[in-house]
Amino acid sequence: MASYLVTGIAGFIGSAVARALLAQGHRVVGVDNLTTGFRENIPAEAEFYEAACQDARLYAEILPREPYAAIFHIAGQSSGEISFDDPVYDLRTNAESTLHLLKFALAVGCGRILYASSMSVYGDQPDKPVREDAPAFPRSFYGVGKLASEHYLRLYEQYGVRSTALRLFNVYGPGQNMSNLRQGMVSIYMAMMLDKGDIHVKGNPDRYRDFVYIDDVVRAFLLCLDHPESAGCAINIGGSGRVTVGELTAALRALHDAPCSVRYAGCTPGDMHGIYADMSLAAEVLGYVPQTSLSEGLKRMYAWASGRCAK
Ligand SMILES: NC(=O)c1ccc[n+]([C@@H]2O[C@H](COP(=O)([O-])OP(=O)(O)OC[C@H]3O[C@@H](n4cnc5c(N)ncnc54)[C@H](O)[C@@H]3O)[C@@H](O)[C@H]2O)c1
Numbered sequence: 350m351a352s353y354l355v356t357g358i359a360g361f362i363g364s365a366v367a368r369a370l371l372a373q374g375h376r377v378v379g380v381d382n383l384t385t386g387f388r389e390n391i392p393a394e395a396e397f398y399e400a401a402c403q404d405a406r407l408y409a410e411i412l413p414r415e416p417y418a419a420i421f422h423i424a425g426q427s428s429g430e431i432s433f434d435d436p437v438y439d440l441r442t443n444a445e446s447t448l449h450l451l452k453f454a455l456a457v458g459c460g461r462i463l464y465a466s467s468m469s470v471y472g473d474q475p476d477k478p479v480r481e482d483a484p485a486f487p488r489s490f491y492g493v494g495k496l497a498s499e500h501y502l503r504l505y506e507q508y509g510v511r512s513t514a515l516r517l518f519n520v521y522g523p524g525q526n527m528s529n530l531r532q533g534m535v536s537i538y539m540a541m542m543l544d545k546g547d548i549h550v551k552g553n554p555d556r557y558r559d560f561v562y563i564d565d566v567v568r569a570f571l572l573c574l575d576h577p578e579s580a581g582c583a584i585n586i587g588g589s590g591r592v593t594v595g596e597l598t599a600a601l602r603a604l605h606d607a608p609c610s611v612r613y614a615g616c617t618p619g620d621m622h623g624i625y626a627d628m629s630l631a632a633e634v635l636g637y638v639p640q641t642s643l644s645e646g647l648k649r650m651y652a653w654a655s656g657r658c659a660k
Pocket residue numbers: 356357358359360361362363380381382383384385386387400401402403423424425426427428441442443446465466467468516517518519520521526533
């Protein structure tokens with residue numbers, strides 16, 4: 350049994366990673382400030398501390414100081430759109446948190462950090478699978494903070510804190526926050542379809558994304574533990590390949606047995622036109638190949654979300 354620290358444990362991805370670690374018999378210490386996460390997401394077997402990762406007191410006074418086998422740094426403000434509301438807050442909650450965690454890892458003798466980075470680091474890219482060595486020009490404050498965090502990880506490599514940044518594409522699946530209509534393309538559209546029978550898309554239907562199912566993301570995080578050679582890398586984690594917004598809304602409507610309209614109006618600040626992952630590095634370094642197709646993943650998420658709405 351090993352001890353792991355998971356930040357963002359009350360959120361969609363952090364809680365799923367924590368559950369997987371607990372299922373393997375490990376001890377999990379979790380941190381979350383409950384800004385977008387929910388207390389009920391936190392697995393009962395985890396040791397939980399309510400605090401913000403940018404708060405120095407967390408490291409000095411609150412967290413058990415022990416050489417965790419690894420830190421999964423998953424906490425963060427997770428919306429590009431919201432990062433425009435208060436860029437200074439975004440910097441603190443995302444990038445400053447990463448620096449604190451790195452310093453803490455070094456102080457307690459933890460030599461491994463796995464970081465939830467984002468495809469948002471890339472900014473606009475040509476219409477072909479984006480490789481990790483593509484120039485990164487983020488279009489949102491959120492993307493800038495994720496890229497800064499990746500560079501902080503890189504700098505701490507010289508002190509022996511080995512890190513892997515997973516550049517997650519659009520993650521979706523059961524457990525996603527269905528009430529936050531500013532984060533998560535699949536969850537936003539599915540929530541609108543279930544609530545009102547009307548999907549409001551900000552932007553045009555030709556935009557495209559790469560949708561990755563939550564179980565695949567959890568597997569990618571765990572694979573980092575088995576593959577120490579992934580240290581020092583930023584690695585794309587995609588799932589569906591290139592899927593347009595029009596194709597996504599059509600797939601969602603096909604699952605729904607009631608009428609649903611789709612309106613295209615407005616746009617989102619910092620939005621990229623289109624992006625999808627080149628997955629060669631993930632396959633080579635982690636042996637990661639996504640296992641859940643978009644149609645299967647949407648079906649599972651729809652079953653979960655419609656069950657919640659019916660309650
Ligand atoms: N969901 C996606 O499509 C996606 C894609 C790329 C990257 N990511 C990254 O993955 C991570 C998790 O995203 P998610 O979809 O689970 O979002 P989420 O909002 O469900 O989870 C984030 C969790 O972190 C907590 N949190 C936020 N700021 C914090 C802070 N400063 N200190 C402590 N806790 C804090 C929130 O309360 C929440 O529980 C984020 O860092 C996000 O940027 C997500």
